[in-house]
Amino acid sequence: MRWKMESQRKQYGKALVELGKERGDIVVLDADLSSSTRTADFAAAFPERFFNCGIAEQNMMDTAAGFAASGKTAFVSTFAVFGTGRCYDQIRQSIAYPKLNIKIVASHAGITVGGDGASHQIIEDIALMRVLPNMTVIVPVDSPETYRAVKTIAKTLGPCYVRIGRADVPTITDENAKFDINQAPVMRDGKDVTLIGCGIMVSKCLEAADELSKHGVDARVINLHTIKPMDEKTIVRAARETGCVVTAEEHSVMMGMGSAVAMVLVENFHVPMKRVGIPDVFGESGACDELMEKYGLTVDNIVEAAHDVLKRKK
Amino acid sequence: MEVYDGEFIAELETIARHIRLNSIKMIYKAGSGHPGGSLSCADILAALYFHIMKHDPKRPDWLDRDRFVLSKGHAAPALYAVLAEAGYFPIDELSSLRKMGSRLQGHPCMNKTPGVEMSTGSLGHGLAAGNGMALAAKLDRKLYRIYVLLGDGEMDVGETWEAAMLASHYKLDNVTAYIDRNKLQLDGPTEKIMSLEPLADKWKAFGWHVIEINGHNIQEIIHATNEAKGVKGRPTVVICHTIKGKGVSYMEGSLHFHGKAPNDQEYAQALKELGGAP
Numbered sequence A: 001m002r003w004k005m006e007s008q009r010k011q012y013g014k015a016l017v018e019l020g021k022e023r024g025d026i027v028v029l030d031a032d033l034s035s036s037t038r039t040a041d042f043a044a045a046f047p048e049r050f051f052n053c054g055i056a057e058q059n060m061m062d063t064a065a066g067f068a069a070s071g072k073t074a075f076v077s078t079f080a081v082f083g084t085g086r087c088y089d090q091i092r093q094s095i096a097y098p099k100l101n102i103k104i105v106a107s108h109a110g111i112t113v114g115g116d117g118a119s120h121q122i123i124e125d126i127a128l129m130r131v132l133p134n135m136t137v138i139v140p141v142d143s144p145e146t147y148r149a150v151k152t153i154a155k156t157l158g159p160c161y162v163r164i165g166r167a168d169v170p171t172i173t174d175e176n177a178k179f180d181i182n183q184a185p186v187m188r189d190g191k192d193v194t195l196i197g198c199g200i201m202v203s204k205c206l207e208a209a210d211e212l213s214k215h216g217v218d219a220r221v222i223n224l225h226t227i228k229p230m231d232e233k234t235i236v237r238a239a240r241e242t243g244c245v246v247t248a249e250e251h252s253v254m255m256g257m258g259s260a261v262a263m264v265l266v267e268n269f270h271v272p273m274k275r276v277g278i279p280d281v282f283g284e285s286g287a288c289d290e291l292m293e294k295y296g297l298t299v300d301n302i303v304e305a306a307h308d309v310l311k312r313k314k
Numbered sequence B: 001m002e003v004y005d006g007e008f009i010a011e012l013e014t015i016a017r018h019i020r021l022n023s024i025k026m027i028y029k030a031g032s033g034h035p036g037g038s039l040s041c042a043d044i045l046a047a048l049y050f051h052i053m054k055h056d057p058k059r060p061d062w063l064d065r066d067r068f069v070l071s072k073g074h075a076a077p078a079l080y081a082v083l084a085e086a087g088y089f090p091i092d093e094l095s096s097l098r099k100m101g102s103r104l105q106g107h108p109c110m111n112k113t114p115g116v117e118m119s120t121g122s123l124g125h126g127l128a129a130g131n132g133m134a135l136a137a138k139l140d141r142k143l144y145r146i147y148v149l150l151g152d153g154e155m156d157v158g159e160t161w162e163a164a165m166l167a168s169h170y171k172l173d174n175v176t177a178y179i180d181r182n183k184l185q186l187d188g189p190t191e192k193i194m195s196l197e198p199l200a201d202k203w204k205a206f207g208w209h210v211i212e213i214n215g216h217n218i219q220e221i222i223h224a225t226n227e228a229k230g231v232k233g234r235p236t237v238v239i240c241h242t243i244k245g246k247g248v249s250y251m252e253g254s255l256h257f258h259g260k261a262p263n264d265q266e267y268a269q270a271l272k273e274l275g276g277a278p
């Protein structure tokens, strides 16, 4: 592996502590997972602005809503499986609908949760969050981008969902990169096919692009860190210029990032497309690599999908 | 009150020790899992599966069997250990915990593991699911009973109390809930994270018959359950005072071993204390 592996959660903790120092309006809530999500770092620095709600995620979301309605900026954290589906109605009614200033930063998303198994491997959180009006949905690509995303959303009004993982992830962006919610960075230029990834799949797209270049295929790679609002301009331009698209996400192919891209392309610029992602099934216990392999999230899967769309392109 | 002879109790204590030993082995081999909460409930599981419950490991789908729901699903290693000990599947299979393709998932999966009655892992669902089974039993005029094991951290969950209300509303005297009152949850002591006391009064107020016992005393677990069987018209909750990590000295009362596998050295020490070979 050519990249350094680093923790997104650690950067989240660091960003939170800085925000706590910079701003008195920041409060943080967690649901008995603060040592895992790293909100414990904030709790240690600002105990009077940290609220552990216990194993009561629904209660936590509405409590956050009350804070936000009283002028606070609330960061809310737990595992992604408990911070989305379990309290969906609370998020819908009390956060998204009233458009409150709440940032749900959820860790342990996706199949790379590993050994805990299907009960903990949420592969539908992007779907759940992106269909909510007013909700911004961000999947930071690596650990420095997690830091930048958290600092950025703290300044952005309104509800936001940030999805991070359990495992360390390859660092593919540099410290000085900018984070703009409205701008999907092109990580590698190319003219034959576009590979759009989010989260840990972006590094796999870069590896796939290297592989493809051995076959004379010049692939463009986009880091679609913000699923909503989507940078449609960059996506449509890529489709127009390369003529075919592959998406890759550590999420169910049902209504995830790939589906969101497909909708944009179908209505704007129709090209051959393929979605790499987890099929419509629950996961299982296993090692991350084995799971990525079994559920179709490898570099080979992306390369194969690229060859497929290239074939279909006129 | 029935008196059980010492030999009988000693047998169940041996089973409990096997559950502890195998839980530790499984978690060590998997490299992850939840030792603390598996060790604290071992005695309750031993008493349930080796004395209290009417069940047949040869026929996991026997219609008249008693049902057990592990609401605190992260204690799956202890459940798998007792199921294997009872003969639902070979003891050897325990070492496949959390591995790719294993029937033993990180958290219980009813479609994969014989003897597992309900898929759990997300906390706070088990009591309600147990109520559903109890209502079904009443509807079918069946006499089987439902046993549900909850963590004390699950007392934080709103749904636990929704289920508590439902069980007493429907007079579910075929439900017995055990609370593994080890006083620790993930982030710290329960009374520091979300105070639960006075816990017994809360359950009483919700219409339950409440019994408090030492959850590591097999005799008391059996007596409490017998008492519960005699209570008509309302459900019973047994608050089992326990020690998280019970049986392995350095895990006892330790937050660190809530969800962490022992390292090589710790593993050797645990085996020694539990009287087992690797």
Ligand SMILES: Cc1ncc(C[n+]2csc(CCOP(=O)(O)OP(=O)(O)O)c2C)c(N)n1
Pocket: A031, A032, A033, A055, A082, A086, B034, B036, B037, B038, B040, B072, B074, B121, B122, B123, B124, B150, B151, B152, B153, B154, B180, B182, B184, B185, B186, B244, B258
């Ligand atoms: C809904 C939900 N939120 C959070 C978690 C993560 N989690 C796993 S175990 C645990 C603490 C459980 O404490 P307790 O019920 O007291 O169990 P025990 O101490 O007996 O292990 C938490 C928060 C979860 N599994 N489900």
